[in-house]
Amino acid sequence: MFCYQCQETAGNKGCLLKGVCGKDYSTANLMDLLIFNLKGIAIITTAMRRAGVAADYRTADKTIMESLFATITNANFDYTSIAKRVDNTFALKARLLQEATAQGVQLPANEAVTMQGSPEEYDRLALGVGILRETNEDLRSLKELTIYGLKGLAAYAEHAGRLGYEDDEINAFVERALHDVTMGLLSADELTALVLETGSFGVKVMALLDKANTESFGHPEIxxxxxxxxxxxxxxxxxxxxxxxxxxxxxxxxxxxxxxxxxxxxxxxxxxxxxxxxxxxxxxxxxxxxxxxxxxxxxxxxxxxxxxxxxxxxxxxxxxxxxxxxxxxxxxxxxxxxxxxxxxxxxxxxxxxxTCQPPTAIESGSIIGGFAHHQVLSMADKVVEAVSSGAIRKFVVMSGCDGRQKGRSYFTEFAEALPSDTVILTSGCAKFRYNKLPLGDIGGIPRVLDAGQCNDSYSLAVIALKLKEVMGLDDINKLPIVYNIAWYEQKAVIVLLALLSLGIKNIHVGPTLPAFLSPNVAKVLIDNFGIAGIGTVEEDIKTLIA
Ligand code: SF4
Ligand code: SF3
The missing domain is CATH 3.40.50.2030 (Rossmann fold)
Incomplete structure (x- = not known):
């Protein structure tokens, strides 16, 4: 077992014997085998798509998305359920391989394509296909950054799919990306481009899910x-x-x-x-x-x-x-x-x-939310006016995840310390660190605007792009918006990559930078995108707001 995909990874290096999350050794290994099979399936479907032949792409797409999702932090701890997915992926791979061969499609030689195994062999096979199989630290970092982005992307695609919204371009990209990280043919520069491309597909998938949710259930409202x-x-x-x-x-x-x-x-x-x-x-x-x-x-x-x-x-x-x-x-x-x-x-x-008792009250009162793009843009005049008059000095995007690490109290303290002419834009479960604080409002605009779930970070991007247009700016980074994001699992990774792909710079990420960023890859992100960790509340207020 070696897993370093989330923010709580042991010692900010990697979980080796058991996950801090509680994932056990064999289940973690089995997830590696599952991902390896998905890579094999993706290599086959990518070759078949390139050859333009017919195949059961739908089953492959669905299997890949659902299985990637099942390996996200805290989604699935059940060895039996993962083993069932491994059974299915071995069978699907064999079937696709047969279809490809029958249609004369040339497949690249790769163990991910050819490996087959029975349940009693799974634990042994899993040991050879983990993350450390890639021995170059920087290539491993870029490949895993791509895969974690794909996991988040897959989760959003799955939700959209359940509402009947699919996009074959997204499916084909996920397969090509898995193909590319597995074939070992890309240089570090090409892998960096793939990371950013993953981010741009992150924007596409969040837009698709936004369409699925709002067309099915209406636009979120205050x-x-x-x-x-x-x-x-x-x-x-x-x-x-x-x-x-x-x-x-x-x-x-x-x-x-x-x-x-x-x-x-x-x-x-x-x-x-x-x-x-x-x-x-x-x-x-x-x-x-x-x-x-x-x-x-x-x-x-x-x-x-x-x-x-x-x-x-x-x-x-x-x-x-x-x-x-x-x-x-x-x-x-x-x-x-x-x-x-x-x-x-x-x-x-x-x-x-x-047969159960009613819930015991642990809180009372109410909180306010529903500031997704449609709602915020309907009050765009008011927002632009507040910015122009100086009533709102800055918007601070504090999206992302919450977690149990003590250091996360930083985000509550940061929210409390923000000057009263700033507004927090939030999405994801990170909001629970400050959405019950009495932060007040600015001329009727609450100081914490919750757009929704982590995928609704898309709304914040839509709002930013609209404000840029209305304010006649030529660069999204000239907006009075700063980013101080909390991350935990892989959905936050796709959200971050999506923001980078939109050209947003100087994003602060905490409470720690991901362990899966090697020093060199971290340097690329710092040099090209101004990515930074968090410091003390006082320092960060100075850097971000002053
Ligand atoms: Fe460790 Fe996080 Fe992986 Fe769980 S998901 S095993 S806590 S790195
Ligand atoms: Fe939360 Fe898990 Fe990430 Fe959707 S529920 S944001 S942590």
Whole structure:
């Protein structure tokens, strides 16, 4: 096992025997084997696409996206579920290989294409295909940076796909990128270009998901979200999948059961289509890492539609109340399958909720959100006026992820220390570090504008591009917008690469720079894009705001 894909990696170097996240040694290795098989599949489909022959690309695309997603930090801890995906990828690879050969497609010689194995061989095979297989530290860094970007991209593509929105150009790119990092033919410069290209496809996939979400559920609008509780039993839904959110609301309506969001599902409260459900009460709790306490007091069942799962402690009373679906999984949690049409039956969760106590209140009152691009642009005049008059000196993008490391209190302190003529633009679960602070407003514009989930960082890019146009600027970096981003897992990686691909410079990233950036690769990012880590609150306020 060697994993260094997230911000909490051991010693900021790499997890070797067990993940800090709780991922065990064999499951981590098995994920390496799964990725290796995806690379093999991608090499075959890329060759077939180039040859212009017919093939079952759809199954390959779907398999690649879902499996990449399952290896994202805190999505899936279940060896059996990953082994099933490995079975499927070996079978799919064999089938595609046969199709390619039958159609006379020349395939490059690569072990990722030819390797086959049976379940009893998986653990042994996995040991030879891990991240350290690439011995050059800089090439490894660039390849893994690409792969982590692809994981985030795959997650967003999967959500869009479940709403019926797909883009074959994106699928073909993911396969070509996997092909390129595996074939070993690219120089460091070419790999750097691939990293940026991954970012530009990150913009495309976020735009696709934005279209899928807004055409399905309406444009997010300014919303006061209740953070208290009602007096009926509830179901807590976490993760990012809005299709699941819709199905849960439909199936719980009229059952006497309430629905609450947790962590990254909070922004579901901003969508017009979900607001019409009276039993959709609001949001319970905070970011993912507080779940061990918050799931205890919630008292009812919990549904994980994606990451972030924290392994429950041995004595956790909620252990039997947790369900997973999609790419998410945890040994002992019940898994909800979908039928061929994408429909899921949540009746077991609803039946369990009926036997549970209502949630115990841990907070009361409300928070405000719903500042995605459509809403913000509808008040563009007001925003531009506030900027021109000097009422708003700067916007500070503080998007990204939250996490349990102590150093993350920096983001709360930074938000508190910001001068009162600055406005925070946020998205992702990073917001829970400051979205309940009494930061006030500027002429009716709240000082924390939440655009939504991490993928809604796209909204912040749309807003920036629009402001640039309205203000007649020739460079996005001339806007009064600065970036102080918190990262944790691989969705933040695709968001960061997307921002870089849009030409945004001088982004600060914390609480630590990724361990997977080798010193040379970090230097390229620092020299060309002005990427920086975080310092003390005082220093950073000076650098970013003064
Ligand atoms: Fe370690 Fe993060 Fe990998 Fe988990 S996902 S094993 S914490 S680097
Ligand atoms: Fe959070 Fe996991 Fe990243 Fe979607 S839920 S932002 S950490």
């Amino acid at each position: 919303t006061e979200v209740n953070i208290g509780v009602g007096n009926r039993p509830g179901i807590l839904i976490s993760g990012h999948d809005l299709k699941d959110m819709e199905m849960l609301l439909e199936q719980t309506e009229g059952t006497g059961i309430d629905v609450y969001t947790h962590s990254e599902m909070l922004p579901a409260n901003y969508y017009p289509k979900f607001k019409k459900y009276k039993h959709f009460i609001g949001n319970y709790g905070n970011a993912w890492w507080k779940q061990r306490e918050e799931f205890e007091t919630f008292n009812g069942p919990i549904l994980f539609t994606t990451n972030c799962i924290v392994p429950p402690t041995a004595g956790a009373s909620y252990r039997d109340r947790v369900y997973t679906t999609n790419a998410a999984g945890y040994p002992g949690f019940k898994y909800i399958e979908s039928d061929a049409a994408g429909h899921k039956d949540f009746s077991e969760i609803i039946a369990m909720a009926k």
